Amino acid sequence: MTEIRHIVFDIGKVLIHYDPNLPFQRIIPDPDERAEFFATVCTHDWNIEQDRGRSWAEAEDLLIDEFPEHEEQIRAFRRYWSEMVPHAYEDSVAVMTGLIEAGHDVTMLTNFAADTFAEARKMYPFLNAPRGVTVSGEVGLIKPDVAIYQRHATDFGLEPAHSVFIDDSLPNVEGARAAGWQAVHFTGAEQLKADLRALGVEV
Helix, strand or coil: CCCCCEEEECCECCCECCCCHHHHHHHCCCHHHHHHHHHHCCCHHHHHHHHCCCCHHHHHHHHHHHCHHHHHHHHHHHHCHHHHCCCECHHHHHHHHHHHHCCCEEEEEECCCHHHHHHHHHHCHHHHCCCCEEEHHHHCCCCCCHHHHHHHHHHHCCCHHHEEEEECCHHHHHHHHHCCCEEEECCCHHHHHHHHHHCCCCC
16 A cells, blocks of 8 residues: 555535535525526636636626626625635544644645635634645646646645545546545545545544
């Protein structure tokens, strides 16, 4: 078994909850209308470009040009972003902080817009506990692009074969494996503990 020397956590849906529906249940109460809005206006593909580094101002302008009738709802996405991340997953946070306290090398690698990540760090101080973080919006690369894993490994001196990446997204898990890392698909804290123990990491 290859020894694990570096443990890398994703953040959204691993350490903190994320759901854009939360504020929009108030903004667009009708569920069908809300689903249509996310499918056609503030889409996943639109939002991921902010994770790649596009500014919110540019992102909003692009959509408002195309959907002027939705200006208020478009601006609400960033305005009420903090409501989309209402709580941490205390059990998986405890796994991460326990690994750090036990002396493991822990870092984070996340698809996150730069400004909302700065906000998240204030909301959730445990995000400052690991040795460091690669934020997609700061480096202009996003998972599952192999380049972002390579960038993280270079910046933090990780040996890919001795690194394990933890993410809730299977494509991102596969991206890490394509970069030569070991990887775990996150489905919950108890399974994460079992997966880490199977890799020889005591939790």
